[in-house]
Amino acid sequence: MDGLREAERDGASSVTCLPLDARHGAATIWSRVAEQAGRWLTERGLQSRDAVLILPFAQHLAPARRAWMQQGRWLPRVETTHSLASALAPSGLAEALQITFDAAIDALSAKALLAQQSWAQALRRQDGRAFDLAVDRLVEAAQQLLRAAHQRAPQQREAFWAEARIAVQAETPGRFESALAQVALEWAASDARPAATDVLFDLRPSAWIVLQAGGADPLAQALLRRAAERGIPALALIADVALDEVAHAPALLEQALCEDFEDLAQCSAASVLAHLHAGRAPVALIAQDRVLLRRVRALLERRGVGLADETGWTLATSPAAAHLMSLLRACSAQASLDEWLALLKSEPCRQLRGHLDEQALPALEALCRKRGWRTPQSVRFDDLSEASLSLWRLARSAVRQFTEGPAERSLQDWLDGLKQLLQRLQADEPLLALDAGQALLDALWLQRQPWPGSAHEHMLLNTELDHAGFLAWIDQTLEAQQYLPPAPDQAQVIVTPLARAMLRPFGAIVLPGADAQLGAATAGPALISDRLATRLGLPSLQQRREASALAFAQLLRADALTLLRCTRQGSEPLAASPLLDRLSMALQQAGLAGMQVWSDPRAATEIAPRPQGRAAAQAPGRVPASLSASAIESLRDCPYQFFARVQLKLQDSPELEAELDKSDYGSWLHALLHRFHEQRGEQPDAELLTKLADELAKDLAPAEFLPYRSSFDRFAVRYLEWLAAHEAAGAQYEAGEQSRELQPWADASHALAPLVLRGRLDRIDRQADGSLLLIDYKTGSAARLKEKVARPPEDTQLAVYAALMRDAGAMLQAQYLALDDSSGIVAVNHAEVEQSAALLLNGLEQDLLAMEQGAPLPALGEGRACGFCEMRGLCRRDDWSEEAL
Known part of the structure; x- marks a missing residue:
């Protein structure tokens, strides 16, 4: 018989090894398998219906059975090792402390x-x-x-x-x-229970036939050796093709070189669509990089392509898991207000929201942001609407019942509590409606019970965890579980790993990411070295590499194969996979045509440039009713910024979870110094300042505020030294945090008569000569402040404060006080502040009158203010043409 050879194994026993022709494509290889195996059975007078054919993967079962039926023979029992073992006997149950593979x-x-x-x-x-x-x-x-x-x-x-x-x-x-x-x-x-596949070693069919693809399967080899020892005929059909000995190539073998990640994703999607347009369906999309695959999948789904995903994703990344974790994080004693709002928006609380006004949650979130609340405990009920308050209390009550009880509980107690919490929130149905909802509830034993006496039951009953440990167990469980989404009835594209694409009759195969990562062996267990793995017969590093090469070589049985890779990763060049280099050399040695250059089917669309001019706005009759120092400074920095920020009242929504920064430190210092000067008495200054600092620090996140609080001792010494010298010169604290208002043009006939200037002065001191000193605390550098007052008419803030105090009946002086400059406490005086205030009011009057009459408010697009302006995206500063600059 052609190609038949006998190989002696284990002394007297023998297993027949039959190599299959490498020239057969994936569409005809199964006919070859049925033909060769059937001939082998006939020559030995064996009944095929009593034989067993073992295949590498479950995806091979359907094409193998079809091929046998086309031969007009009785079908053998066509199975994988696991499907056959499952059909013969149930798996043994893992008992307490035995390995469950969970x-x-x-x-x-x-x-x-x-x-x-x-x-x-x-x-x-x-x-x-x-x-x-x-x-x-x-x-x-x-x-x-x-x-x-x-x-x-x-x-x-x-x-x-x-x-x-x-x-x-x-x-x-x-x-x-x-x-x-x-x-x-x-x-x-110590785990002495029989393996699920042990039942296979007792099976006595008329013959064992094993199809080998992608390297030898140790279990299948053991079955063949055991059969030969017992005198049962055994046949190994070897479908492996050495990559270095390729004698056949697909009719279409092409390679695409892409510039970056996005180009690779788009080219991969375009290649799939091109194959489908040419009638090559279904197309196999090889999963090498899950991030890349998500992008390719999104591009294909936009075109209405039906995909079946055989790789799936971890339950931890599913929408159902995200919603459940938002619920559990909110149950922590350290939960932030942001986490609580995320819970109220999630699916578990959908039923709660459904009974209330749909504006209850947006109103609650808007109020939290407006008031700057950071923790659930800081929410004030008096400020909430009835609907918002009802939603808040329902959720808090449900969670409180879950968290009440001992800090550490058995895992089963935690799960029972979680079930009750979901029932109180009426969350079972919303979770089940999400992708992977049922799989999540099953994985966490929320809708089923472990078998009595099993390892699962033992660990659930006997493991004591606190809330953080329970959360970690949930996360670990979801990370370990894979979810396979349901496949459409007619899948045009099948997403599959490289190994599972072997011998399957795809119309075409697309493999994105054929770079250096393709063919790289995955790491083995950290405690088992490569030398130890080799000695114990476990897969070694070299064996894993060769298995990848064998799986890649099987792709050459396809009629069309497209390989895509990036040429660069960031600024670094990215080499092709060594498997591609081996393939190119093998094709050359066999005298076959090399890989073609992929022809990009994407159509280029020319977009005519549209230069953007300098933005400008007009707002006649829309002078604000009141202005602050910061609003006036915005007008002077950039009229368009003033238009967006003050007249349109556009602003970023404040973050609930924003980390403490220099501005929070500045606010803390302002509050601290105000309390200090208001409460100074017989208590020593240093002691009072430290006491007040500790009291105010309690309202801030300790870990985030630590860097600022740690430098306080140095600041306190410097400030008290400066204060002593300041008071020695005759200055005395008079008031702090003073809110002032002024109507500069109160004449009823004036167009700006209703306008009010408002401001809040950090501190007012009375000096020895009777004049008032206006002090504004700053946490920036003294050098920057000196730049501001170098040209007094250009400084806005102190000039506005002086204008607000012009009816105080005393001469005015003003200064910035730099509190944390590297050289210490530095006072930066504003010369002739009253004259600056008069100039500012005069210029402001002219600008506002012109604005009232419809004068344009252009975007200046220059200066330091432009670099940090939050309205930069609105004026399109980065898109201006050169003529507009």
């Missing part, structure tokens, strides 16, 4: 095991993060070792564990790692 439950079991190790508990006390990392590595290694044992015949496992103990003891990269590896080994070896 990462979150196994992590709890690992912590329980390490609780018996003094060296591990010492690490837990010293470095909690290092301990958690050790737990992850322990679980990873134990699961890998147990999987390796299950891929061997039951009779060989004792020998495997004995060899593993010798090998692990010989591997000593470090005392801690060695101890962890031995715990992982003994944990895995």
Whole structure:
């Protein structure tokens, strides 16, 4: 028989190995499999209906069965190892502390095991993060070792564990790692229950036939060896093709070179659409990079392309998980107001919102931002509308019942409480309506119960966690669970990993990301070195690399293959995958045509430039009713900024979660100095200043305010020294935080008569000569302040304050007081401030009258104010043409 050869295995036993022709494409390879296997069975007088054909993946079952039916033969039992084992017998249940292959439950079991190790508990006390990392590595290694044992015949496992103990003891990269590896080994070896696939070793079909693609499967090889030992005919059909010995190439083999990430995504989507337009459906889209794939998927879905995703995504990234986590974060005692508002907007609270006015939540959020509330405890009920108050109280009441009770509870108690919380919020139905909602509830045991006596039940009942630990367990569980979205009935594009694309009859294959990452071996367990893996028969680094090369070589069976990659990553050049280099050399040695340059099917659209001129506005008759010093300064800096900020009243919505910055520090210093001067008495100044600083700091986030509070002692010494010298010169504090108003043009016949100037003066001192000194506290540098007053008529703030005080009946002086300059407390005087105030009012009157009559308010587009203007996007400063500049 053509190509048939006999290979002796295990002494007297034999397994027939039959290489399949590499020239067959994915559409015809299954006919070849059925033909060769059927001929082999016929020559030995074996009934195909009593034989078993084992395939690499479940996606191979349908094409293999169709090919057998087309041969007109009885079908053998066509299965994968796992589907056959599941059909023959149920899987054994993991008992307490046994490995479940559920990462979150196994992590709890690992912590329980390490609780018996003094060296591990010492690490837990010293470095909690290092301990958690050790737990992850322990679980990873134990699961890998147990999987390796299950891929061997039951009779060989004792020998495997004995060899593993010798090998692990010989591997000593470090005392801690060695101890962890031995715990992982003994944990895995203690699991004596039969593997789910052990039932396969007792099966006695008329023949075993295994299709090998992408490298040898240890379990399938073990089944063949066991069959040969028992005298059962065994056949291995080898569909692997060495990449360096390619003798066949797709009819269309092309490569696209892209400039960056977005170009790669767009070219990938365009390539898929081009294949579909040419009638090559379905198209396989190989999942190499999940971020890139999300972008490609979005581009294709815009064009109405039906996609089936075989890779899925973790439950933690699903909408249902996001809404559930928003609920749990709001249940924390440290929850911020932003997290509470996120909860009220989420799906779990949809039913609560449905019973109330739809404006209740927006009104509540607007009020929180306006008042600057940062924590749920700071919300004042007197300021809330009835609907907003009802929504707030309903949610707070539901969460309070969940959080009441002991700080640490069993995991089952936490889950029971979560179920009750969802019921109180009527959240089950909204969560189920979201993508992955049912999968999430099942993964967290919220709609089902673990089997009695199982490892899951044991850990749920016996693991004590606080709220943070429960939140971490939820997150770990969702991260470990994959969600596969339902596929459309007629999928035009199938998203699949590289390995699962082998031997499938796709019309075309598109592989984006064929750069240096393609073919790179994934890392193995950290506690199992490559040398140890080789000794134990686990996949080594070289074997994993070769498996990637074999899977890539299988893509050449497709009729059309498009490879896309970026040439650069940022400013650095990005090399092609070594697999592409090997493919190019193999094609050249075989005398085949090389890869074509991809022809971009995208149509270029020319967009005529539209230069933008300098922005300007007109607002006749819209002079504001009142102006502050900052509004007047805005008018002087840029009239268009004044138009947007003051007349249109546009402003950024304040952040609830904004971190403390220099402006918060400045506000704190203003409040501190005002209280200090108002309360000065017999108590020593230094003691009073420190006491007041501690009181005011309680209202701020301690961790964020720490850098500012730590420099307070130096500031206090400097300020008290400056104050002593200031008062020694005859100055005395008179008032602080004074709100003043002025109607500069109060004449009823004046067009600006109703306009009011308003301001709040930080501090007013009476000097020895009877004049008043206006002081404005600043936390900026003294150099900047000196620049401001170098040309007195150009300084706005102190001039406005002087104008507000012009009826005080005393001479006026003014100064900025730099509180945190590197050289200490620095006073920066504004010379002739009363003259500056008169000039300012005169100029302001002319500007406002012109504005009243419709004079344009142009965007100046220059100066320091333009660089930090929040209205820059409105005036389109960055889009102005050169003529407008």
